[in-house]
Amino acid sequence: MTLPIAIGVLVTGAVYLILQRDMVRIILGFVLLGHSVNLLLLSAGGTFRRGRPLLETAPAEEAADPLPQAFVLTAIVITFSITIYMFTLAAASEDDDTEEAS
Numbered sequence: 001m002t003l004p005i006a007i008g009v010l011v012t013g014a015v016y017l018i019l020q021r022d023m024v025r026i027i028l029g030f031v032l033l034g035h036s037v038n039l040l041l042l043s044a045g046g047t048f049r050r051g052r053p054l055l056e057t058a059p060a061e062e063a064a065d066p067l068p069q070a071f072v073l074t075a076i077v078i079t080f081s082i083t084i085y086m087f088t089l090a091a092a093s094e095d096d097d098t099e100e101a102s
Contacts, residue, residue, distance in 0.1 A: 003043050010036035023090040027083060034079030038072045045069065 017029030045068030069097050 003039065005044050007036050007039050007043070010039070023086075023093070027086045027090065030086065031079065031083055034075065034082075038079075040074055041068050041075065 014029045014036060017032065020026060020029070037039045045065055058069035
């Protein structure tokens with residue numbers, strides 16, 4: 001029951017931050033949303049009810065599905081790259097604002 005509550009709190013915080021006007025808060029909202037999706041994918045995999053996803057250490061009928069874990073690794077890389085891109089856009093837009101003001 002702890003995992004669904006944690007996912008709900010992260011999604012709530014992410015939506016709150018994404019709806020703000022400051023670009024840094026929007027970026028942090030997307031980071032929180034990425035973390036909540038990662039937790040959701042891991043909980044959908046059901047690794048807590050099964051053995052390790054390696055066939056050498058557990059029988060095939062007891063082994064967990066490694067696909068959700070692969071999805072989470074891919075999502076971590078995508079979230080990191082989107083975060084860097086959004087920080088770059090935020091920095092570029094602040095430079096444009098200072099040039100227009102002077």
